[in-house]
Amino acid sequence: MSRIGPGSSERVGGSRRRRLGLQPERMRELSLLAIIVVAVLAFSLVFENALSGRFFNRVTTSVAITAVLAAGQTVVIITRNIDLSVGSIVGVTAYLTGEYLGDHPDAGLFLAIGVAVLIGGALGLVNGALVAYGRVPAIIVTLGTLAIYRTWLIEHANSQNITADTLPQWLDELPRASVLSFGEFDIRLTFAVAVLVVVVLQIALGRLRWGRWLYAVGSNPDAARQAGLPAQPLTLVAFVVSGALAGLAGFMFLERFGTITVFAGSGLELASVAAAVVGGVSVLGGSGTVFGAMLGAVLIALLDQSLLRTPQVSEFWRDAILGALILAGVAADFLVGKRLRRRWAESRRSLSLGATSERGAVTDA
Numbered sequence: 001m002s003r004i005g006p007g008s009s010e011r012v013g014g015s016r017r018r019r020l021g022l023q024p025e026r027m028r029e030l031s032l033l034a035i036i037v038v039a040v041l042a043f044s045l046v047f048e049n050a051l052s053g054r055f056f057n058r059v060t061t062s063v064a065i066t067a068v069l070a071a072g073q074t075v076v077i078i079t080r081n082i083d084l085s086v087g088s089i090v091g092v093t094a095y096l097t098g099e100y101l102g103d104h105p106d107a108g109l110f111l112a113i114g115v116a117v118l119i120g121g122a123l124g125l126v127n128g129a130l131v132a133y134g135r136v137p138a139i140i141v142t143l144g145t146l147a148i149y150r151t152w153l154i155e156h157a158n159s160q161n162i163t164a165d166t167l168p169q170w171l172d173e174l175p176r177a178s179v180l181s182f183g184e185f186d187i188r189l190t191f192a193v194a195v196l197v198v199v200v201l202q203i204a205l206g207r208l209r210w211g212r213w214l215y216a217v218g219s220n221p222d223a224a225r226q227a228g229l230p231a232q233p234l235t236l237v238a239f240v241v242s243g244a245l246a247g248l249a250g251f252m253f254l255e256r257f258g259t260i261t262v263f264a265g266s267g268l269e270l271a272s273v274a275a276a277v278v279g280g281v282s283v284l285g286g287s288g289t290v291f292g293a294m295l296g297a298v299l300i301a302l303l304d305q306s307l308l309r310t311p312q313v314s315e316f317w318r319d320a321i322l323g324a325l326i327l328a329g330v331a332a333d334f335l336v337g338k339r340l341r342r343r344w345a346e347s348r349r350s351l352s353l354g355a356t357s358e359r360g361a362v363t364d365a
Helices: 006-020 024-044 053-078 086-103 109-132 138-157 169-176 189-207 209-219 221-226 231-257 268-278 290-308 317-364
Strands: 178-182 185-188
Touching: 024 290, 053 086, 053 185, 053 189, 053 209, 053 231, 053 268, 053 290, 086 109, 086 138, 086 231, 086 268, 109 138, 109 169, 109 231, 169 189, 169 231, 178 189, 185 189, 189 209, 189 231, 189 290, 209 221, 209 231, 221 231, 268 290, 268 317, 290 317
Parallel strands: none
Antiparallel strands: 178 185
């Protein structure tokens, strides 16, 4: 009697991976990368400097806020929910953090970030508690808190803006700080932070137990509860993560623009949802990656910055294009993504049965 050793098992596993091909999420990400490259080449024919380092720096700087928001939005959508309040949370955290720095000019960078993240996390906690334990649909809760947070900010600000001259000098220098430079191409600190957030969250969702539980809750909430998974605490955590990252985005908004009005962050909820959906995060929950959401944010920022430089397109069409991207992303998920995931699941099931039969045959031999 012979037995399958580790080498044989690896050969079988490798054969299975080759026959399965790319996962639907990887295919979506590769498609987005191809679309981004095509868009860059197309816009390079429309206006000058589309391939310059200066334009690259503008796109990466503008994408940082959207990418961080899209990362938090992804965590929420995976649980089959949505957070429409992130734009208002950005405005509240940017304003309150600006007030704090104005009153405490000696406060350092990490303390300021901590204040913003703490405020955002607290606002996300309110959303999560109402959704998870109050059992109110997320779209109703976050649509309500979007208005409530913004109205509170308007009352709190009392027609006063946060201006750059009231903020510490180091905050004014932060947007130009770079971690790497390649000629004219700079990797700005804010973009590097956004990439770090995406990488950490991607690893956490893919490797940690609670990350896999989030996918399980979003895929089938009833089955997850019957399996003993803590569905309510996981939903609460998802909204707290979204709120905390919206707080971080609020700090990024403050350091990028300096002057903060009561309307700061308006419209960012649309951009974050668009980035996540275009990036392949299923609105039905249980599917999608943070990396895909970041690629969606890159595509949106690229289109936004490019359309600003395209005189043939009115600026009023930019929101319409975002809406069209959301519709296209949802349609692609229903028409293509769902079919790809079903075929992937069927292939895994058939190959698993084949591998089991192969092992049984070798063991009998």
